[in-house]
Amino acid sequence: MAAPNIRGLVNLTPDALDLPIYRIYALDRFKVLVATATDALVHPTKWDDPFENFMLARTEVDDPTSGSRIPLKNLADDWYGLCWSLTAESDAMWRIYSSSGASRGVKVRTTIRKLFDNLRAVGPPEWPQQFFVGRIRYVTEAELDRLMAGLSFADVAAGGQGTGFAELLCLKRDTFIHENEVRLIFQDMDLPDPRRPRLGAGGVMKYALDPHAVFEEVVLDPRLDDTTFLAMQSDLQAAGCGLPIRKSSLYDVPHYVIRIE
Structure with missing residues (x-):
């Protein structure tokens, strides 16, 4: 749940903000990031697991007054995210996200705080309810079923701050637990006062990120x-x-000397 003194934390406490965090970019994508000092969050429909946007794309609100069901699909257009990991080295992550050629992986290290502070710089202080960083909570499909069965729209939308939806976007099936994921999340809205149109387009929300200020090393x-x-x-x-x-030294073979007896 969100921390009381730092807005936008989901399943994280303030003392976790300085933990190191990692992401593997495709080589060509990383070169563009360096050249343009721009990164991007993407729409949930572009995430790897089709279950991840279930709460918006495939959820309906049962309205007893009208006797109809209202789809939440349109709300999905408001949300963007990017996946990072707390795991420094993983054979699985290299094999999944680092193939050959231009898709060869480039892993970067930073901290949760640096990433979140940089994302929040996208907007002025009156927008704090739109920025979130959350540690993924891994659950079984049965747990997801029970959770959704017990939710109401009022539970999720309470306070109008987006926190309830961000918490749902930080749920993932336990078959992905090896990713040990932390997710940057942005709620994109057309705000009237002060006037600010949506920042995202085509399922992508680009924002400024200077890799030499935010990242610490490349592996x-x-x-x-x-x-x-x-x-x-x-x-x-x-x-x-x-x-x-x-x-990466992941596959370096250690040298040992043992006694003769």
């Missing part, structure tokens, strides 16, 4: 041979990346 795929690593390192440096760049 390349542990499966790279030395020649390919050096070539990728040079490619990134030529693209303007001034961050420290190293190869």
